Amino acid sequence: MGHALLSSRTDLRHRLAADQPTAWKEAADSIEQAGTDGYALDLADFHPDISCVAVPLWEDDRARAAIAVAGPATRLPEARLHQIAAHIQKVIKGARPQTPDHSDMQPWPIRGDSAGGIYRCPTLCCPVRRESVTIEKA
Template identity: 60%
Template sequence: MIQSVQRAFQLLETIAAAPRGARLSDIADAAGLNRSTTHNLLATLQELGYVTQPTRGGVYTLTDRFAEIARRSTVTDDLLRERLRPVLEAITQSTGETCYLAVPAGDQYVYLDAVEGRAPLRLTIPIGGREPLLGTAIGHALLSLRSDLCQRLAAEEPAAWEKAADSVEQARVDGYALDLADFHADIACTAVPVLDDGRARAAVAVAGPITRLPESRLRKIAALLRQATEAAHPPAADSTNT
């Protein structure tokens, strides 16, 4: 943990929690810092365009910079959803099971899109729903090619990481992850990462009752997922695992 970065985000979160802005003294007290250190950090954030102080000695407020970054992320997700929607539809048509698209979000992943299977008994998770990275097939598929996330989770959740580490490594070796009803009772899942410059930008997964998705069938579906996602979003010729 780099202390100066941690402190900078503390200040940003403190300002964000004050709709009408926050004074230097209040920001310093909330962050547990002296006023000189707080002022220097705020001056840097102001120079970078993330905070503003309209009047000298007045309150600090956030600029629109974060909203602009969020909008760019939303556009990227929309493009990803558009590119992979035909893959989800084709896999559901082929397997009869629900197919999902998900992206990492902190220590979780969020569902961007889904095409539901035709069977009456199926797993239904709303778009925008979240699940943890650790302990799930989608999470392990994402982590298998995201060393940055692995390192962070190993530091922040050592017990959970130790339990999941072997599965994440197996997913890296196999190119897909399996969940044989370990996370959701009676629900099995397989997931493959979607690569962007060698990193797992997203994951595509198939999930359903384990009575219809035993391990042997899941592995066959995983092969279909890999083939379909690589055709839709082929990895760069010189990409390497990170």
């Protein structure tokens, strides 16, 4: 998963190269390949019996997280990992970010918040401070 994230983060790649040159030499080709492919593979390199594929999740032109699938190397050969990566990429491209509708805010009692300034949005996606939204009463 780390290689998928590092493939888009030149700042972290430079830091790794400077701080851990031996680790960088071992990982550089894999990280560069992940940048080219759009996902990273671990073909039982880290653990002899486990293979993994990781696809970065992008936000604001930067990989902020990754989705990974790992399993026994006997069940996840390289060809299958490429198929899984393609499927994950397809699902990610089809997903549309949803902007939460904070018009129907409900108080969200949180210990230590005596003023009641924390609300939750109706989709339960996030806590929101009262000051960050306009709550209109009918």
